[in-house]
Every structure is written in structure tokens, then in C-alpha cells.
Amino acid sequence: MSAARKPKKVEKHKEGTIILTDDSSIKMEVAIDDIKSEGDYKKSPVYIYYDWCKKCGICVSFCPTGALGRKPDGSPYVPHPEKCIHCEMCDRLCPDFAITGAKR
Amino acid sequence: MPKISQKAIHKFLRHDKNFPHVWCPGCSNGIVLGATIRAIAELGYKKDNIVMVSGIGCSSRMPVYVDFNTLHSLHGRAIAYATGIKIVKPEMKVIVITGDGDATAIGGNHFIHGARRNIDMTVILINNNIYGMTGGQYSPTTPYGDRTTTTPYGNIDPVFDICNLALGAGATFVARTTAFHVIEAQSFIKQAFEHKGFSLVEIISACPVIYGRLNKKGDASAMMKSMKENVLPIKAFEKLSDKQKKGKQKRGIFVNKIRPEFIEEYDKLIKSLQDEKGRK
Numbered sequence: 001m002s003a004a005r006k007p008k009k010v011e012k013h014k015e016g017t018i019i020l021t022d023d024s025s026i027k028m029e030v031a032i033d034d035i036k037s038e039g040d041y042k043k044s045p046v047y048i049y050y051d052w053c054k055k056c057g058i059c060v061s062f063c064p065t066g067a068l069g070r071k072p073d074g075s076p077y078v079p080h081p082e083k084c085i086h087c088e089m090c091d092r093l094c095p096d097f098a099i100t101g102a103k104r
Numbered sequence: 105m106p107k108i109s110q111k112a113i114h115k116f117l118r119h120d121k122n123f124p125h126v127w128c129p130g131c132s133n134g135i136v137l138g139a140t141i142r143a144i145a146e147l148g149y150k151k152d153n154i155v156m157v158s159g160i161g162c163s164s165r166m167p168v169y170v171d172f173n174t175l176h177s178l179h180g181r182a183i184a185y186a187t188g189i190k191i192v193k194p195e196m197k198v199i200v201i202t203g204d205g206d207a208t209a210i211g212g213n214h215f216i217h218g219a220r221r222n223i224d225m226t227v228i229l230i231n232n233n234i235y236g237m238t239g240g241q242y243s244p245t246t247p248y249g250d251r252t253t254t255t256p257y258g259n260i261d262p263v264f265d266i267c268n269l270a271l272g273a274g275a276t277f278v279a280r281t282t283a284f285h286v287i288e289a290q291s292f293i294k295q296a297f298e299h300k301g302f303s304l305v306e307i308i309s310a311c312p313v314i315y316g317r318l319n320k321k322g323d324a325s326a327m328m329k330s331m332k333e334n335v336l337p338i339k340a341f342e343k344l345s346d347k348q349k350k351g352k353q354k355r356g357i358f359v360n361k362i363r364p365e366f367i368e369e370y371d372k373l374i375k376s377l378q379d380e381k382g383r384k
Contacts, residue, residue, distance in 0.1 A: 051124070052123055052124040054124060054128075054129035055129060056129040056324045057130070057323065057324065058130060058328065060325075061325035061329075062325065092135070092138060092139070092286040092287070092290075093135060093284075093286060094134070094135075095127065095131055095132065095134025095138075096124050096125065096134055097114070097134070
């Protein structure tokens, strides 16, 4: 495996990173500033991995409560975090594994 | 249906492969991959006991991204390879991921004979109505009148009903669902895994970038909404008049029965012949 194909490793477990597996060293970075423009990262009900998102808009159009919205470039964000009911529909319908609304 | 979190799915992915994956924005293959992994996580199978086999096509890129024993084989021959694996290692859970062109056009023979011989494997057939990877040629499931790159003035061939084909060939578990009905898809895939014998789950999926664009079907969400309206449960479909049935499909489990399975019969034959020799 060439070095170029390996995923970008996050050195420190800073706020906004998710450890994928409990034992692995591979971590995936989440742009926390993009989840919600203002407010607390820990209070946001939905994680979006912008590195994997292809902006297809499925999560936004099938969100049953309208918690998700689309930015001008098409990528999703959370304009109404209080509306999220953790139904995980965005989880299941995302073709890119780029969003999770699971309860933490 | 228990909720399997996204974190659990990541345990089954190969993160050293290039993510995000190769499929176009809005392609349903990723949704089917998610449903498959959720079903496996729910059943608690070990990674090492699963073999995922595929042929060539968009959907057949799937084994590249999952951390099972995987085999990316020739165009249309996935079921032939899977038969070989199943005979050598009968304890393995064999999953075949295939597309509509892969299974019913080029691999049509393998598909019907796999169903006839009732070999214990699960075939997940992702039907997107087109050959997406090779440039948008028409496939046996392209609806009448639809445009593709090889039928620019409309397709004149009638479509293959894949579930009826499998039923006629003698498959023992046949189900159809869509990528929109993900929870149903997960439950059908789970039942197909638990079933002993040839099991087929046809998943109608959206190809918004090639098929959708050529036929002006709208974006991925519009195509998935049309699936919701046009693919009805068996009971609701039967209530419709003949005129209303036009352009609609039924989804659900069409058959779930037990029939002598190929590997078991083969083992029995070997055992009976060995016993006969021992007596002499």
C-alpha cells in the first residue's frame, strides 16, 4: 500500500474528531465549525463528515422533521438542531456514510 | 429493527481504500452497502466467515470497500465463482453482489442455473435499469421507451422481471424492495442470509447521473420519491385495476420455501458412496 492512499491521520484527539474503532489508530476528522455556525458542538444532534459528503441532498429531502438544510453549495448543515428526533433516517439513506444522527 | 449506528458500520469498512467511494453523488449502491452491513452486524457474523463475490459493474465495486473475504471476478460470472467457493468451504457465508446487466444479461445462465440447483448463497441484485459503469448502454431491465446511450430514440425491448425469472428457475427465497425502503431492505437481506438455499433480494435503485439525466427523472431524491410511489407492497398492488398497474411494481417476499440444497445433497452422495465402498 502506497503512502499516498492511506487516510489522513489526526494526530491528537481534539474536539470534533471521531475515533472509528475503539482499538484502531485511524481517526476521521469532522469539521465542527460547519455543523452549526454558532453554538456548542456537543449539543449538535447530527455529525456530518464533510470529507466524504458528495452533496447529493438525499438526507435533507428525507429528513422527516426538517432539522437539516442545504447550504448554497448543496452540502447539508443543521439549521434547526432542536427538531432532530434521532430517527436515523439520514444515517440509513446516506450513500456515503457521511452523516449520523444517532443518539450519543 | 434495532438501530445499528454509523460507528458500527465503520468497523466493516476498509479505511485504507480511497474514501469517499467511487460511486456518483446520489447513487443507491452506498445505501444498499449500508443495509447489507447493518444486516450482517445485526446477525453478529464474524468478518472472516463471510465471502463477498462480485462481477463487473458499478454495484460490483462494493467488495473493494468492505473488510470481509472478497473476490472481484469476471463480468457476469460472480455466481459461478461463488459456487466454487461454497463447494470448497461450505461453512462460509457466500454473498454475491451483482447488478442487473451483470446477472441477467451476461451472467444470465449462471443466474438461472444457480437458482435451479439451489446452491446456498445470497444474491443481492441491484437493479438500476442501465449499465452505468460502461457508459450507459441499455440493459435487460431498461423500461420500454427509455433513452440510453445505445437507444437514443427510446428502447423498444420489453423488460425482464427478475423476480419472476428467479421464481421460474426455482429459487427458494425471492424478495424485491427498493433503496428508498431501507429498513425493509435490511430485514429482507437479513432473512435471505438466514435462509438455507439460493436466495435473491432484488433492490431497485436509482442511477441519477446517467439514467436519470438521460430520461429527465430529476435528481437522486426525486428518483427515490418516485420509487416510493411506483413500487407498492404486494397486497396494495393486487387491489389496483389493470390500468393503474401500468408502470408500477410490487415489492415484498414472493417465495420463502425449503427445498433440498445442492451442497447437502452432494455431501449425502459422497457419504453413501463411501459407505458402500466400506461395506465391500
